[in-house]
Amino acid sequence: MRVELDEPKCVASGQCVLTAPEVFDQRDEDGIAFVTDEEPAPDSLDAVREAVAICPAAAIRLTER
Amino acid sequence: MADTLTGAEHDPAARVPGFPMPRAAGCPFDPPPALTAAQQEGPLARVRLWDGKDYWLLTRYADQRAVLLDPRVSADLTSPGYPLQAPGSGKNDIGFILMDDPEHARLRRMVTAPFAIKRVEALRPAVQTIADDLVDAMLAGPKPVDLVQALALPLPSLVICALLGVPYDDHDFFQENSRILIKRDAAVEERTAAHGELIGYLDELMGEKMTHPGDDLLSGLVARVESGELSRLDAAQMGVLLLLAGHETTANMIALGTLALLEHPAQLALLRDTDDPKLIASAVEELLRYLSIVHGGRRRAVLADIEVAGQLIRAGEGVILPNDLANRDPEAFPDPDRLDLTRDARRHVAFGFGVHQCLGQPLARMELQVVCGTLYRRVPGLRLAADIAELPFKHDGSVYGVYELPVTW
Numbered sequence A: 001m002r003v004e005l006d007e008p009k010c011v012a013s014g015q016c017v018l019t020a021p022e023v024f025d026q027r028d029e030d031g032i033a034f035v036t037d038e039e040p041a042p043d044s045l046d047a048v049r050e051a052v053a054i055c056p057a058a059a060i061r062l063t064e065r
Numbered sequence B: 001m002a003d004t005l006t007g008a009e010h011d012p013a014a015r016v017p018g019f020p021m022p023r024a025a026g027c028p029f030d031p032p033p034a035l036t037a038a039q040q041e042g043p044l045a046r047v048r049l050w051d052g053k054d055y056w057l058l059t060r061y062a063d064q065r066a067v068l069l070d071p072r073v074s075a076d077l078t079s080p081g082y083p084l085q086a087p088g089s090g091k092n093d094i095g096f097i098l099m100d101d102p103e104h105a106r107l108r109r110m111v112t113a114p115f116a117i118k119r120v121e122a123l124r125p126a127v128q129t130i131a132d133d134l135v136d137a138m139l140a141g142p143k144p145v146d147l148v149q150a151l152a153l154p155l156p157s158l159v160i161c162a163l164l165g166v167p168y169d170d171h172d173f174f175q176e177n178s179r180i181l182i183k184r185d186a187a188v189e190e191r192t193a194a195h196g197e198l199i200g201y202l203d204e205l206m207g208e209k210m211t212h213p214g215d216d217l218l219s220g221l222v223a224r225v226e227s228g229e230l231s232r233l234d235a236a237q238m239g240v241l242l243l244l245a246g247h248e249t250t251a252n253m254i255a256l257g258t259l260a261l262l263e264h265p266a267q268l269a270l271l272r273d274t275d276d277p278k279l280i281a282s283a284v285e286e287l288l289r290y291l292s293i294v295h296g297g298r299r300r301a302v303l304a305d306i307e308v309a310g311q312l313i314r315a316g317e318g319v320i321l322p323n324d325l326a327n328r329d330p331e332a333f334p335d336p337d338r339l340d341l342t343r344d345a346r347r348h349v350a351f352g353f354g355v356h357q358c359l360g361q362p363l364a365r366m367e368l369q370v371v372c373g374t375l376y377r378r379v380p381g382l383r384l385a386a387d388i389a390e391l392p393f394k395h396d397g398s399v400y401g402v403y404e405l406p407v408t409w
Helices: A015-019 A042-054 B033-041 B061-069 B103-108 B117-140 B147-152 B154-164 B168-181 B188-211 B217-226 B232-262 B265-272 B277-291 B361-372
Strands: A002-005 A024-026 A033-035 A060-063 B044-048 B054-058 B298-302 B306-308 B311-313 B318-321 B406-408
Touching: A002 A033, A015 A024, A015 A042, A015 B117, A015 B361, A042 A060, B054 B061, B061 B298, B061 B306, B061 B318, B117 B147, B117 B154, B117 B361, B147 B154, B147 B232, B154 B168, B154 B217, B154 B232, B154 B361, B168 B188, B168 B232, B188 B217, B188 B232, B217 B232, B232 B265, B232 B277, B232 B361, B265 B277, B277 B361
Parallel strands: B054 B318
Antiparallel strands: A002 A060, A024 A033, B044 B054, B298 B318, B306 B311
C-alpha cells in the first residue's frame, strides 16, 4: 500500500497521528501532518484506513495494491 | 422536479417546526424527540429559525460529513442565506471559525502548533497533577459539593490559562463573560457587551506581552502582530476564541459526562475498575459521541447549487447540520442511543467535521482522559446529591451541559 497526504488540505487536527502514529507525524511549527512511512507494513493497514476515514479534511489517500 | 419540495413558504398547509427543538423531560442526554423523528422520516427536513425563515436541516451522518467537506458551502455568516444562531450573531464575530479558506487556513495555522499530539501529550503529567490536586481538595472539603466548581470548570480553565498565558486569577471575569457569550437567549446588547469585555481584556493582556513576552500562545500571536502578519483585532479575537472554547466545552463534557456515567452505573464501573489507557480513550470517544454537547447545529450557507440526498439545495440557501443527530445515526453507530464505552466511536463528529473541525480536540481528549482515569477511581462512592429532574440543564446554551452538579460520596 501507498499513503499520501495532501498538505495544503490538512487542518492539523492530529487525528491521523493519534490513529496511526507509526505512519504520520506533525510539523513542529504548525502541526500540519506529514507521512513518515509512505509504504507501511501490512499490519498498519487497518490503522491507516481508519486515519483516512477519520481525517476531517479528507487529506489522506491510501492506494492498496 | 426535486426542487419543488421546498418549505412552508410554498405550501401554507405544511407546519414547519421551529429550531432548536426542546429535549424531552427525563431524557437529558438524548437529542430532542422531534429531531430524532425528523431523522427517521428522511435525510432532509425544513426547520424555522428565530428569524421566521426556513432552512434545510440534514439528519444523516454521511450527508453532514459530505456537506461539511464541500467547498461550495460557507461558514462565513455574512454569506447570503447563512442561518444565524441568534439575532445580532454577526456583531460578535469570534474569528476564523466564521471565515472561509484561504483566510481561515492562514489564521488557523498560526495557532495549531501547541495542539499537536506530541505537544499535548507533554502536558499530560501537569494536567494529571491539576486533576489530583482538585480531587484532593474536593475530598478534604465539605460534601455535597458542586462538581462543576470543584473540578469540571477549574481543570480546563487552569490548563488553557497556562497555555495561552492568561492569569488564572481572572477566571471569574472570563468564565462569566464566556457564559453570556454562548447563551442562546441572551439579549443582543448583553452578548455584545460580554464580547467587548473579552476582546478588551485580551487586547490589554497582549499589550502587556509586547513589553514582557512569555513562552505562551498569546505571546506568539503578539509576535505575529508585530511582524505585520496579523491585525491586533484578529489576534484578540483568536485569543477570545481559544480562551472560551478551551474551558467552556471541556467543562461541560466533564460535568455532563459524569452525570451520564452516574446514570449508567455499569458503564461507570468499567472506568472505576480500570487503568487501561485504551479503554479510557475509548470511553472518552463514546462520551463525546453520546453527549455531543455542541447541540445548536453547525451552520452553513450554500455558495453554489449542491445536491444532498437527491435534493437540490440552491446557492443562497442555508443548511443546519446538528452533529448530535449525526452521532445518533443508526447507519453510522448501531444502537446509537445506548451508551457503550467499549464501542469504537472514533468516527463521531462531536468536534465537527471539515476544515473547521475543533483545533483543540487533542487537548480536550487528553483532559477528558485524565479526568476519566482519575475521578471515578479516586472517588469510587461518587453519587448524585440531587434529583436529576431538578438539575439546571443548559438548554439555553449553544454548548449543552449542567450549570451545577451536586455530588457526594
